[in-house]
Amino acid sequence: MFFMIVATLFPLTLTPELSRLRDAAPGVLWIGALLSSLLALEFLFRDDAVDGTLEQFALSGQSLTWMLFAKTCTHWLLTGLPLALSAPLAALALGVPVAALGSMIAALALGSFALSLVGAICAGLTLGARRGGVLLSLLTLPLSVPILVFGSDATRHAIAGTEIAGPMYMLGAIAVLGVTLAPLAAAAAVRIGLE
Amino acid sequence: MNWTWFHRFGSAPYMYGFAQRWTPWFGGAALLLMLLGLYGGLVLAPPDYQQKDAYRIIYVHAPVASLSLMIYTAMAVAAAVGLIWRMKVAHAAAAASAPIGAWITVATLVTGSLWGKPMWGAYWVWDPRLTSELFLLFLYFGYMGLRAAIEDPQKADKASAVLAIVGVVNVPIIKYSVNWWNSLHQPATRLLGKADMVWSMVWPLLTMFLAFMLFFAAVLLIRLRAELLRRERGASWVREVLS
Numbered sequence: 351m352f353f354m355i356v357a358t359l360f361p362l363t364l365t366p367e368l369s370r371l372r373d374a375a376p377g378v379l380w381i382g383a384l385l386s387s388l389l390a391l392e393f394l395f396r397d398d399a400v401d402g403t404l405e406q407f408a409l410s411g412q413s414l415t416w417m418l419f420a421k422t423c424t425h426w427l428l429t430g431l432p433l434a435l436s437a438p439l440a441a442l443a444l445g446v447p448v449a450a451l452g453s454m455i456a457a458l459a460l461g462s463f464a465l466s467l468v469g470a471i472c473a474g475l476t477l478g479a480r481r482g483g484v485l486l487s488l489l490t491l492p493l494s495v496p497i498l499v500f501g502s503d504a505t506r507h508a509i510a511g512t513e514i515a516g517p518m519y520m521l522g523a524i525a526v527l528g529v530t531l532a533p534l535a536a537a538a539a540v541r542i543g544l545e
Numbered sequence: 546m547n548w549t550w551f552h553r554f555g556s557a558p559y560m561y562g563f564a565q566r567w568t569p570w571f572g573g574a575a576l577l578l579m580l581l582g583l584y585g586g587l588v589l590a591p592p593d594y595q596q597k598d599a600y601r602i603i604y605v606h607a608p609v610a611s612l613s614l615m616i617y618t619a620m621a622v623a624a625a626v627g628l629i630w631r632m633k634v635a636h637a638a639a640a641a642s643a644p645i646g647a648w649i650t651v652a653t654l655v656t657g658s659l660w661g662k663p664m665w666g667a668y669w670v671w672d673p674r675l676t677s678e679l680f681l682l683f684l685y686f687g688y689m690g691l692r693a694a695i696e697d698p699q700k701a702d703k704a705s706a707v708l709a710i711v712g713v714v715n716v717p718i719i720k721y722s723v724n725w726w727n728s729l730h731q732p733a734t735r736l737l738g739k740a741d742m743v744w745s746m747v748w749p750l751l752t753m754f755l756a757f758m759l760f761f762a763a764v765l766l767i768r769l770r771a772e773l774l775r776r777e778r779g780a781s782w783v784r785e786v787l788s
Binding site for chain 1: 677680681683684686687690691694695696697699700703704707708710711712714715718
């Protein structure tokens, strides 16, 4: 929802011309995705930390790493995936050709998954902090730059009708790196926050 | 080989005394080498055949640029040591290096944009090298912000240590950004072996590299002393040292 609003604000503020919007579309879509993922991240652990669920996770004897990985995946299924699936609507309005939609959805799905993983670390770190929301953005933004670079690159190639494999491989590599390392770091961060 | 000498650095009073003794040596050596390097670089070295005299800012820009990455790495290593072996002094060292690193990164960006104006015609271009260096600055800000936002000092130590370690993934990206992407920024200059510069240009540069490292060491030791005093303000050794 937020993503749609951000995407519709760009034609109003930038230019309503479709040809110029098409050039800006990768940036608009990815910035929108990043902002909405940031908004959602705040609620990834916060409520569970407040009502003690996270503590029960940590004490349950199960691996906290796997629990948080599952939680992050669920979070992505409820925020990132719907975003990627609803993106074609915004993309068509920005003048993106229909042929590019499939690869754009794939890139956004992969990228938003990587964003969720990176964000999980930062959300865990800010659990014990005051003014967590502002800090969360400050921590997440520099770390999510590679994802944005390759994600918007893939989308640009898709719109131009050229091969998107290169940036998609990089995006996939980042996501794999995130899957292997981010849950460990997030678990460490949450444990620190709970101490 | 006896490794126990290393353990003394884990003790705050020993580290305080060590820092007190060595600060003037590092500071003095840094000052001498900096004067020597500046004289060699600004007066003795010949002008560049393409960039004329404007290239001479390299004698400040290149050392601070490499130092900005080196400090981040050192900070992350100190944070990891603190996290793994629970060494309070290591956490204090990481906390003390972050603001220095941020300022050195600012110095890199400022000297770089001063160099960019005559060479590229603009103070700032959206180039991978420049942008990634800017994000290094944001990483430092994030680290300091996280540290400041957590009230419990031990929690702040550990949480910011995790962040510093996670942020290390950006260091190679910044370091090799000029080689990986086609960039407006010139690629790294080979200094030794099959060098790109004549020796009279190279030695002042190497001197300045060493001078800035010593400068960082001196400033770090001063800040570390302040940090140790602040952290251990209840301890008896602090009262003895200050009385």
